[in-house]
Amino acid sequence: MTKDEKNPQIKLSTIVCKRYITVQLLGKGGYGIVYEVMRLNNPTARFACKTELATLRNNLKIEWDLMTVMSEKKSKHTIIAYEMGQERNYNYIIMNLIGPSLADLRKTMASKKFTLYTTSVVAIQASDSIQELHFAGYIHRDVKPSNFAIGLLGTEAEKILYILDFGICRKLYKSGKTLRKPRARVPFRGTTQYCSPNVHLRLEPGRQDDYWSLLYMLIELHTGDLPWEKMNKDDAKKSKDSKTDELLEKCPAEFKFLRNYVRTLSYQMEPDYEKIRGILCQLMRVNDFKPDKPLDWQKNAENCKSMRKKVDEKVEKLEDLLNLPANPATKKYTDEDFPDVEGEPLHDASTSKSDDTIVEIAAPTKKVEVVKQPKEAVVVKPKEVVKPVAKVAVTSPQVGASPAGQSGQAPKGQAPKVPLKKHINLRKWFSKKK
Numbered sequence: 001m002t003k004d005e006k007n008p009q010i011k012l013s014t015i016v017c018k019r020y021i022t023v024q025l026l027g028k029g030g031y032g033i034v035y036e037v038m039r040l041n042n043p044t045a046r047f048a049c050k051t052e053l054a055t056l057r058n059n060l061k062i063e064w065d066l067m068t069v070m071s072e073k074k075s076k077h078t079i080i081a082y083e084m085g086q087e088r089n090y091n092y093i094i095m096n097l098i099g100p101s102l103a104d105l106r107k108t109m110a111s112k113k114f115t116l117y118t119t120s121v122v123a124i125q126a127s128d129s130i131q132e133l134h135f136a137g138y139i140h141r142d143v144k145p146s147n148f149a150i151g152l153l154g155t156e157a158e159k160i161l162y163i164l165d166f167g168i169c170r171k172l173y174k175s176g177k178t179l180r181k182p183r184a185r186v187p188f189r190g191t192t193q194y195c196s197p198n199v200h201l202r203l204e205p206g207r208q209d210d211y212w213s214l215l216y217m218l219i220e221l222h223t224g225d226l227p228w229e230k231m232n233k234d235d236a237k238k239s240k241d242s243k244t245d246e247l248l249e250k251c252p253a254e255f256k257f258l259r260n261y262v263r264t265l266s267y268q269m270e271p272d273y274e275k276i277r278g279i280l281c282q283l284m285r286v287n288d289f290k291p292d293k294p295l296d297w298q299k300n301a302e303n304c305k306s307m308r309k310k311v312d313e314k315v316e317k318l319e320d321l322l323n324l325p326a327n328p329a330t331k332k333y334t335d336e337d338f339p340d341v342e343g344e345p346l347h348d349a350s351t352s353k354s355d356d357t358i359v360e361i362a363a364p365t366k367k368v369e370v371v372k373q374p375k376e377a378v379v380v381k382p383k384e385v386v387k388p389v390a391k392v393a394v395t396s397p398q399v400g401a402s403p404a405g406q407s408g409q410a411p412k413g414q415a416p417k418v419p420l421k422k423h424i425n426l427r428k429w430f431s432k433k434k
Ligand SMILES: Nc1ncnc2c1ncn2[C@@H]1O[C@H](COP(=O)(O)OP(=O)(O)OP(=O)(O)O)[C@@H](O)[C@H]1O
Pocket: 026, 027, 028, 029, 030, 031, 032, 033, 034, 048, 050, 079, 095, 096, 097, 098, 099, 100, 101, 142, 146, 147, 149, 164, 165, 166, 167, 355, 356, 357
């Protein structure tokens, strides 16, 4: 494979999907590049475009499917995706443009950490988003600060947390509610810094492992770092085993309750989501936090200036979004509820004996090849005028938005919504390749 074939052939000022032009790099991961794109016939309409090299392993198809499912389920924490397709040597998804990731936001803080109030608000929303995904029948497998982002800065949505990156999500159920049988040994999938002890041991990841990762993420947001940040997998595992207790001493008791509870869960066991929510909401209650205070990035607007876009949107109040228990008699968790039981995490008898996402490949069964390149991507110079292309869209009733770019008007808030569209040919192409 030549160097060019290894990267999506896309850069700034590239036309994608005939109607958008890339204007800014938003993020670069192990397997894809995310750009901010502008609609050619409406420069105020901005979207995000995630691209990946078109090979046989198409993570973007999984992402597209899941984003569609989640938007049908009216998820509060998932971005809406509008179009998916393939051009030149890459696949792409066009989706709502949102704001910076938690990883980027933390770095703008002078202390490199969030206040406990902000961490608590993040914790509840991140946990809710994980629960939504589990209820849709998937586990995320890559929970980390760069896979959560807030709504556009400068809008009401800057208080909302969105979960990103469904590329390595895994289906939990075979049919109906029958859990898939855990595999004996699993190739490493995830990120060394945030993955659970189970994942280090190459055991089948389950719902509880998303919460382990959430725990490490919260420790980092609260303390400013994780001691195993730059370590290789083996050293990171040792450090997680030996240093987590020490780290939890620097954190509120609720973090320890979460760890102690998650440690009692196995692959087969359904987490008690209400209990987890209860622990995280307790962070707000015992510290007398009311969800009416500005979050760190709202307070430090100056630091986040370069990430801010001037738009305005009316969205749900933070108070409604967090839905904290109102009853003063709500049970207060103490150490007695979550005793500290030492040792390796729980394994089911049926399982194995044994800040870039890593996808370890098992011994290959099929030769991975680069697909035929159907069309040249068009690159235009800034002054060139490009006519919008007529389109036939399959409208999703759930999205319920007006077609962007037709009125030429800038909508309030996030980038304007367009009808959900599928590029039928590409979907056929995906299924034929399988
Ligand atoms: N819709 C979006 N709007 C704005 N920024 C986004 C959007 N989607 C992704 N990003 C930015 O791009 C970054 C990378 O996105 P994502 O995690 O989806 O890609 P990835 O290639 O799978 O990354 P990695 O391999 O590092 O996990 C995110 O951390 C976020 O900052």
